[in-house]
Amino acid sequence: MFRTALRNVLAHKARLLMTVLAVMLGVAFVSGTLVFTDSLSQAYQNGSAKGYSHVDVAVRPVHQQSKGDRLGKETELTRALLDDSARVPGAASAIGVVQGFTAIADKNGKLISENFPSRGGNYWGGKDPRYPLKSGTAPRGEDQVLIDSETARRAGYKVGDTIRISVDGPVLTPTVTGIFTTDDGHVAAGGSLALFDTATAQKLFDKPGTYDEIAVKAKAGVSQAELKAQLDRALPRDRVETVTGKRLAEQEARTIEASMSGMKRGLLVFAGISLFVGTFIIANTFTMLVAQRTRELALLRAVGASRRQITRSVLIEAFVVGAVAAVTGLIAGIGIAEVLKSLVKALGAVIPEGPVVIAPGTVLSALAVGVLVTMLAAWLPGRRAARIPPVAAMSSVHAKATTKSLVLRNTVGALFSAAGATAILAATTMDTNTAQTVMALGAVLLITGVFVLTPLLSRPLIAAAAPALRAFGVAGKLARQNAVRNPRRTAATAAALMIGLTLITGMTVTALSLQRGIDKMASSALRADYVVFMANGNFLSPEVEKKLRTVEDVTAISPLRNSPSRIEGRTEYLTGVDGAAFGKLTNLKVKDGSFTIGGTRVVVDEKTAEGYGWKAGSRFTVAYEDGKKQKLTVAGLYEGNEMIRGIMLDNATLSPHQSDPTDMQVLVKTADGPSDATKDRLVKALGSNPGIKIQDKKGLSQEIGQMFSLMLNMLYGLLAMAVIVAVLGVINTLAMSVFERAQEIGMLRAIGLDRRGIKRMVRLESLVISLFGGVLGVGLGVFFGWAAGELLSTKLETYELILPWERLAVFLLLAATVGVLAALWPARRAARMNMLQAIKAE
Known part of the structure; x- marks a missing residue:
């Protein structure tokens, strides 16, 4: 029977070619997805491992837990902690790390890394081991900066050029004193990195005398674990935590793997769809092949072949076809991985260079998918052929399906379709968390039912x-x-x-x-003509609002300012607005009370109010981020949405309790409405800042549409x-x-x-x-x-x-x-x- 099955495969080469192609495409997509994501993940992980080569142990601040009305705060890493870290016996050196947002404009004034992280940091001393200089010298003062070599290449900058950069509002025009290389994963992904001297970075990022992290390098012969133990003994454990460089690299690798998993799952879903569609073709092909060989199979039954042998011969054919398709699909998948890489690059992403990774799991997955899908699809036709009596097969009386089988098929299909449609209709009235699962199950049942x-x-x-x-x-x-x-x-x-x-x-x-x-x-x-915000989602400096107020066409303006607070033992974010102007800039439906913001009177969206049991006229106590408490009154409840929701109060009430007021966005209304001329005036008022976006409602819609x-x-x-x-x-x-x-x-x-x-x-x-x-x-x-x-x-x-x-x-x-x-x-x-x-x- 084995030899017979092999001869049947070779005897129907042309007819089986389409089946091989169908399986091969599905396998190629599966293996291509795995090769692409594994290669990309490995390249990022290699880069991140190199990025942590200068850190044996990192000292980080501890965020205190919020309790009662007290808001937890993050401890500060001071110069004293830096000096204590550098003095432990196993430390060779300690570097204070300062980080923040820094937008770099290209020569046309546009943000270079609009869709990727735009970061800034500090260059430590005259020679920073983290960032080897490719050319130039270390920066000194606000008028000097270093930029990474990838950004310099993309924008065409060189040492001596003057560039436009933005930190959190004001535009700076420093001179590029040097270009450095880095293994930073964010830069490899298409972001940019600008470095200032430490004092300048602390000033620009509003961290005077403090650091975001302390990177400690061990002496020769001292392990990371030994250095960590020494730092744990020397530093206050309630204020800082220590993490080894190896652990940091592992955490980064897990983060990268987690970020890649979404892409991998999405691509594998479509590969699964292709295989699912291919299953019909395989089943169809084997059904027709078996039907054409009915007399041949009947003759085999007549000369002594059992039903099991007939089914097995069909499955052997499927195994051979699936194995050939799986191997060719795996090879084609490597090519698809390269195509996917080119496609991602064409969409504007920067992918780090690295070897093609073909993991053993990828090979096993390709072979398993190709062989199992083909054999499963061929099993039913083979079983059906084996059950036909030899005499009936000889006379081909089996050709038409029986009335019983058709009634059974239609009954099963109707039941599946009805169950699927009922589940989908029921899901539309359910809670969102469970509705998605019920709807997905209903979709599978309905598609299956319609197919039957x-x-x-x-x-x-x-x-x-x-x-x-x-x-x-x-x-x-x-x-x-x-x-x-x-x-x-x-x-x-x-x-x-x-x-x-x-x-x-x-x-x-x-x-x-x-x-x-x-x-x-x-x-x-929104009634506002424009929404002003940072291009990468960071916070705006309050200076932005002040500069926009100087534009003569502006008739109403309000920043939206976020601040954490504690209400009834829960952390709740307050939104500060200009109470007098906010009603002119928005069109929110009032459900209870009045839309009045000022003094201690606030407005709250319905869902938040429901969570606290508030209504118009309710009073509650808030503990601000500085620890001070105040009684506030709910003036009205409004219908919130994905753009505007939460507890809103006047900035005059909120800002005195904030140590560093910053704005999420600024709403602006002008006398003549949105126009190119008006937008140009607003852009010029902000110094043609590359990091700030000014969008009208049409622009916001177009961005969503894109x-x-x-x-x-x-x-x-x-x-x-x-x-x-x-x-x-x-x-x-x-x-x-x-x-x-x-x-x-x-x-x-x-x-x-x-x-x-x-x-x-x-x-x-x-x-x-x-x-x-x-x-x-x-x-x-x-x-x-x-x-x-x-x-x-x-x-x-x-x-x-x-x-x-x-x-x-x-x-x-x-x-x-x-x-x-x-x-x-x-x-x-x-x-x-x-x-x-x-x-x-x-």
């Missing part, structure tokens, strides 16, 4: 195309009949395309609807893999169908249907099957998009369902194109058949 029901659905849906097919005469009529002749095969072929289009449609509807909801929220909640467009384009690219696999499935089915109907096609040629008619018949059959899958996919996708929207609307009240009719039409056109392209080779093969040989074929 597709043979039943194929007849009425394909029959609906009859009027259009009549226009093609005999070829159109024959195409319709051929499409419904074997409903199970048609269903399996259409299902592959259905799943891909279901995901594409569902994601498109959800993303576009979510975008519209966010746009509406921004436009309805994010969703990028996300959808990436999803379309990934889901294209499933569509390619579906194309292979249609080609496979048509090729098998043409082979099976050789006698019939020969007879049609003999009675007068020309080659063009034969080609048209096969193409129309393919078109009908593809559109059948497309209609099911788009329909399910719209339903899933609606259901996901119902779930999102509980979190985003401005959510609005959008049905992008143009895109839906494009998706159906895509399905039709798949049908036309997939039919090219089978149609040509059918038309070129010799009619006499075809008529004689068995």
Whole structure:
């Protein structure tokens, strides 16, 4: 039986090629994802390990825990602690580390690392071992700075150039005195790093006389553990903690691995979809191969082969096919990893160089996925073939499914579909945490149910195309009949395309609807013409608000300022605003009381108020970050959203209790509304600061739109893999169908249907099957998009369902194109058949 199985594989090379390709694509995506993420993770980890080579032990401040009305604070690392660290017996040196935000502009005045960390720090003494100088000298004073070599290369800067930088507000124009190299992982990822002398860095980052960290280097022969123990004895344990360099590198490696896991999971999901779609093709192929060899298998049964041997022979064929596909898929996956790396670079990311990592787990995963998926898909056809009695197989009475089997299949499909739809509808009314799980389960059940029901659905849906097919005469009529002749095969072929289009449609509807909801929220909640914020999300200096107030067109302005506090034993963040102007800048719906902010009167969003049991007129005690307490009165409750929520009070009340007031953003309203001229005046008032963004509501919407467009384009690219696999499935089915109907096609040629008619018949059959899958996919996708929207609307009240009719039409056109392209080779093969040989074929 083993030799028979191998001969069967070799005897059907052309027919099994599509199956090999389907499995290979899925395996290639899985292995490519693993190779790509492993290589990227290893490159970042190698860089981070080098970055900690100068640190044997790091001394860090301890954050005190908040208790009662007392807010926990972070202890300060003073010069005295630095000196104590340097004096321990095992320490060779100790460096005080200062860090903060520093934006660097390119020669056109734009932020260099807009989408990546823009960081600043201190250069220690005349020669800092952390940052080897590539050229130039150490900086001294605010008018001198060092920049990393990657930033210098990207922006075209060299020693002696004057650059524009921003720390937390004011624009500085220092001279580049040197360029350094670094293994910093943030720089390798595309960020920038600027270094000042220590005193300047402490002043700019508002840390006079203190440090963020103390990096201690051990003497020769002293281990990191020994140095840590000495530091623990010498330093106050209630104020600082010590971490070895090895532990820091391990923590960084875990962080990198965790950050890569999301990308890995996302890519593996799409690989799984491709394999899931490929499973239908494999099952379809083996079903047809087994059907074509029915008499051969019956003869084997007649001469003594058992049912188990027949099933085993089919599984051996599947094993050989899966092994070949797995090996070729693994090789192709390495190429896909390089393509993914190029794609990420094209999107603007900077990827550190490193070797291609092919882990043993990747090899085992590729082989296991390829072989197991193929064997599982082939098991049912093999089992079905083994159960056919030899005499029945000889006479081919098994060809049609029994009424009992069809009733059972339709009953199971109806139950799965009903259960899935019920679960999805129930999830739309549930709590968000459990609803996602229930909806995901319902989606799986519904897709499974629809797949099981597709043979039943194929007849009425394909029959609906009859009027259009009549226009093609005999070829159109024959195409319709051929499409419904074997409903199970048609269903399996259409299902592959259905799943891909279901995901594409569902994601498109959800993303576009979510975008519209966010746009509406921004436009309805804000009356301000502009929102001013830091490009990387850092806090703004209060100087920004002061400078904006000097612009003559500005009629109302309010900074949004965050401050931690303690209320009833809980840590709660307060939002400070300009009480007199805030009502003119926002349009928040008042649910109770009045929107009055000033003195001790505050407004609170509904959800926060509900958590404390407050209503309009309620009074509560707040402990500010400086420890002082005050009684505040709830003047009103408002309907919060994702942009504006929380407890709001006047900055005149909040700011005296803040040691370092900074703003999250500043809302600005102007006399003439948003315009290019007005925006230019605001930009100039801020000194053309590269680190600050000034956006009107249209600009905010466009930025959100760009994010969703990028996300959808990436999803379309990934889901294209499933569509390619579906194309292979249609080609496979048509090729098998043409082979099976050789006698019939020969007879049609003999009675007068020309080659063009034969080609048209096969193409129309393919078109009908593809559109059948497309209609099911788009329909399910719209339903899933609606259901996901119902779930999102509980979190985003401005959510609005959008049905992008143009895109839906494009998706159906895509399905039709798949049908036309997939039919090219089978149609040509059918038309070129010799009619006499075809008529004689068995």
